[in-house]
Amino acid sequence: MGKSLYEKVWESHAIRTLPNGQTQLFIDTHLIHEVTSPQAFGMLRDLGLKVRYPERTFATVDHIVPTHSLLEPFEDPQADEMIRQLRKNVQEFGITFFDVTSGQQGIVHVIGPEQGITQPGMTIACGDSHTSTHGAFGAIAFGIGTTQVRDVLATQTMAVSKLKVRRINVNGKLQPGVYAKDVILHIIRTLGVNGGLGYAYEYGGSVFERFSMEERMTVCNMSIEGGARIGYVNPDQTTFDYLKGRPYAPKGAAWDEAVARWKALASDPDAHYDDVVNIQGEDIPPTVTWGINPGQGCAISDRVPDPAQYPEAQRASLEEALAHMKLRPGQPIKGVKVNVAFLGSCTNGRLSDFREAAKYLKGRKVAPGVRAIAVPGSQQVAKACEEEGIADIFREAGFEWRGAGCSMCLAMNPDRLVGDELCASSSNRNFKGRQGSPLGRTVLMSPVMVVAAAITGEISDAREVFGVGERVGA
């Protein structure tokens, strides 16, 4: 029986079995940011330890960065303290830092791939749960806590237990107006927010084979929302084409060598999987969330649940979600009034997201009363959007066009909801309070659906707003 990519990478990176039975796994690449690393550096200092391989750690600043002005000191003294701490730490320990002045700063899960730092077959760790994003390249990428950030800094290894592997096939074709975001929201809705507990997800099938790298990243990114710490796609020609020529990708003879190695890493045709799930692409609708976790979703044409129709054991959580969202049992999700539209995040803040959204936004206006903000995932994405005229399309439509960062996905910078505002959001989490106001409401959806909501002022079916299957210039 053959092996999955997960098994192959695990075997080549396992250093030894620890006394408690866990595996000590070598981490090829470590990514850090300002929120989950300062305490780890503090622990290093307390223990008198050094960073073992500084050349294997890369830093950026993303969560607390203001997107309206990079003038320093930042208005928020806590945010200012955090960026200064990070600068001090990377300087003291000799770590490469994509600072705000570098032109390469951005969300850690956008810039890793963009720079070619993320490569197939690597183990990658980062103190951020959306590290699963990097699995799009056939890397095994772990979101870790701060103590583990310390472990990786000090030893370039960490203590982990092996996961089972679930293969998720999405075959057939996606309907017009259905995007990668809909695929992952549909998977989470189908398997549940804790369905992935104990599993790494391997995504495959014809839909994934046709997906671009950025689409694969969108899906892998939200593996964690389905409870799976790791999600990946086997590397193929699409992966190699994306990586070729990136600043940190191998060059010349080393490139050919790397491609040969990467090809051999893909799961064998007869690989063993602990579970297999098959989904038909045609069955996936444009999907939005109606509740307070990413599994509480429905097709755009659906009604939100009526708790009375559900078994008693489920009612309390449905009622809690509807009460927070201020939705009536059984009401259609379409037509719910929107106060804010947010386009960005490590899920959907890449160039192709803005390109696709701009196609439909061009020549249209944001509805009166809607605050719409577009936040590119990195300075490189921002630059490309300027060069391609995308930024102007957003500005002319009435979007605020911002600088790079995590922004309103989790509202650690000044971008946040106020009161019980409802936000049509291309981000990844609709938890209570996630977007900065304890009463704030989040409806997750694809970038094109965010644009449709911004224009109409309500949750809308983009296929109706823009004409079914009208894929302009695609």
Place this chain on the structure above:
Amino acid sequence: MLEPIRQVTGRAVYVPGDDIDTDRITPARYLKVVTFDGLGEALFYDERFNPDGSEKPHPLNDPRFKGARIMLVGANFGCGSSREHSPQAIYRAGFRALIGQSFAEIFFGNATTLSLACVSAAKEDILALAQAIAQDPSLEVTVDVERLEVRYRDRSFPVNLPPTAQKALVEGRWDPIADLLEAGELIDQAAARLAKAVRS
């Protein structure tokens, strides 16, 4: 050698609900810190307080449960972000063990590394214990990490814990740094063998 965690005894509090995420446990604005000090205050902040600072009804605001060392929770507790701030806040608020139906993976690992024991149990057993606590908040509860059971009064129920976490807690190896550092040369051999991203 760290302190072995063989059992945790104390009063308990029930925080109901499934899929309690890390944004609820520690809202993101409390992450704008460069140390973990004082995070106990942030625990479930928006669930416990109104925006004007007045208290909401919440088990952790109930004076009868002040000083509890054990928290009873539902399924998929700690889902969401990898922020260690969440288990740090729980630990710093005085808790030493959690009994839940299930725990999100990153949260579980982070908690174990702090010696916070997260044992899983059947829903009925958790609800029965929750009822017993509601009737008698001073009830003494023991989470026995070694024998994998929870005891109170004359009752007990079995709990689960992955063998690796159990061993780490019971043998005082919950913080793995000493074990990791021991690998020494093995690490350097792996580093020499495995590729790294290089700007060229």
